Amino acid sequence: MRKMFKWLGIGLGALVGLIVLAVGTVYALSEIRFNRTYDIQVEPVAIPADPESVAYGEHIASIHGCKACHGDELSGQAVIGGPLVGVIVMANLTGGAGSKVGDYTVEDWVRSIRHGVGRDGKPLIIMPSNQHWVMSDEDLGALLAYLQSVPPVDNELPELTLGPLFRLLFLAGPLAHIVSAEQIDHDAPRPPTPERGVTAEYGEYLAGLCSICHGPGFSGGPYAGAPPGSPPALNLTPAGELANWTFKDFLTAMRTGVTPGGRQLSDEYMPYQTLFGEMTDEEWEAIWLFLQTLPPKDYGNR
């Protein structure tokens, strides 16, 4: 009997040892990537001061998801995910208590928004700068004009801490995109920006907001970072449903989530309200014009 307990004890001890070793390895490997420093040559952008630009900057903050993550007042929020996931913290971007940006320079703003790198040179976690990288100087300037105009809100938040499961998924691939700094070519020349207007060219620029989920070729399929239970994104090329839609059908679907076939899209998965509720008719039309120019692609052919 004694002997059995002894072996059981050794077995359990070995198992605990292995778990500690595995978790330790996961922490060590993820910390290397979280602590890498990026030396980035930041190009400052001009910040306009007129009220129209500030209002337009707020529009950018809405359609680019700054408000969806950092909160309507941009005062930040913490999402407590439990011991395996950790605490995800979206920074307070106002000048109030708990602010992360109180003494930010223009360069600091550009480095964090466009490159996903904090002022200490380390990558920001979860901040999706690979999506913001294409933002034109004009849009970024207006966004900064707006960000610098928001009223200060006091909101002290805990530190961002990532649990073992989150880190494991980061290393294994499903959450690899959370360090967007790793996915950006920081030295690439700025992409050209078409003039704002109801044109397919401007629609292509705006449709960068859709390709995150619908894929670079807009043909749909599963995508990185999809919430649990999400259906795959659908094919937006003329090989999909949209071939039979008019612009009016499209506009109705993007405003109400109801497709011409009578299907209700869920805002949780296809965020027509949360992310794109502030999109103007002109912006939707430009996107529509661009989608019409796409070559038909089979579903999921990315």
Ligand code: HEC
């Ligand atoms: C998917 C959610 C998400 C979206 C969308 C998002 N952010 Fe963030 N952002 C975060 C998280 C999380 C952090 C904290 C990162 C960290 O602490 O490592 C962050 C950090 C930042 C920081 C750095 C603060 C610091 O600690 O120095 C700035 C600035 C910022 N975000 C601005 C923006 C702006 C502007 C937009 C819109 C263009 C935006 N974010 C969109 C999640 C998001």
Ligand code: HEC
């Ligand atoms: C966060 C991910 C995400 C983003 C961003 C996104 N979509 Fe979607 N979209 C989805 C998902 C997921 C579905 C499928 C929803 C369903 O089946 O209920 C979908 C469905 C659609 C549909 C319905 C297609 C059909 O055949 O019924 C259209 C149209 C659409 N999206 C257009 C867009 C446009 C235009 C944009 C950019 C302005 C965009 N989406 C951005 C995830 C996204």
